Amino acid sequence: MLLGHDDGFVRDKDMKVTVAFNRFGPNCIQRMPRIRHGYAHVVNNFYDGWRDYAMGGSMNPTIKSQGNLYVAVGNKEVIWKEDGPGRGTSWNLKSVNDAFINGASFRQVGSAGVSPHYKPDEAFAAGNPDQVHALTRDAGALRCHANGC
Template sequence: MLLGHDDGFIRDKNMKVTVAFNHFGPNCNQRMPRVRHGFAHVANNLYQGWSQYAIGGSMSPSIKSHANLFIAPKSGNKEVTWRLGSHESPWKFYSVGDVFENGASFKQTGIGGAKLPYNNQQRFQVADARSVRSLTSSSGVLGCTKTSRC
């Protein structure tokens, strides 16, 4: 899930995206999501292993990881986050209410937090991370075939 046109597309600084109620894994590699510029609110997702990273960014995005469940792979990279580019830029990666299992870790950066840039009609109540397994129990790949409709 790559959010943002390309590193040079400055208008994506106005992008606001919510990624919620997904089950990623097992055996996913990266980009759950990767954000270029802009803001992403990543909430109530289940991450069940990753190879390179779970949440990443380039071009100094703001990312608020909110009440997700991260279950690190048994071996390999246990760090959730990844950043491409200068670490001197105003990166804002924040974890609020996340649960980390099997050694998973989240490197927070920035000052002042990644505040939600949404108005009252755009906001939603985030569930406790302990509820993520049940919230995402029916999420995943559609069971489509060439002969069936989705």
């Protein structure tokens, strides 16, 4: 899940995305999601291992991870940052009420005051990590066959 056109597309600074109620893994590699510029609220997702990273980005994104369940299998670090010349140095990465299993870890950086940018009629209450299995029970790839999905 790649969010943002490319590193040079500065209009994506206004991007606001919510990634909610997904099951990622097993056997996912990266980009769950990867954010260029902008803001992402990643809430109540189930991460069942990742090879390179679960979430990452470039160009100073703001990411609020909230109420997610991270189960590390190999790599333990949830976040990947593409640093370097022109890639950004003003990151805002915040974990709120996430659960980390098997040594999973989240390296928080930047502003402590990262909040969703929802209008009042768009806001919703995030579930706790212990509710994630129920919230994502029907999420994931469709199991299709010759007669349909």
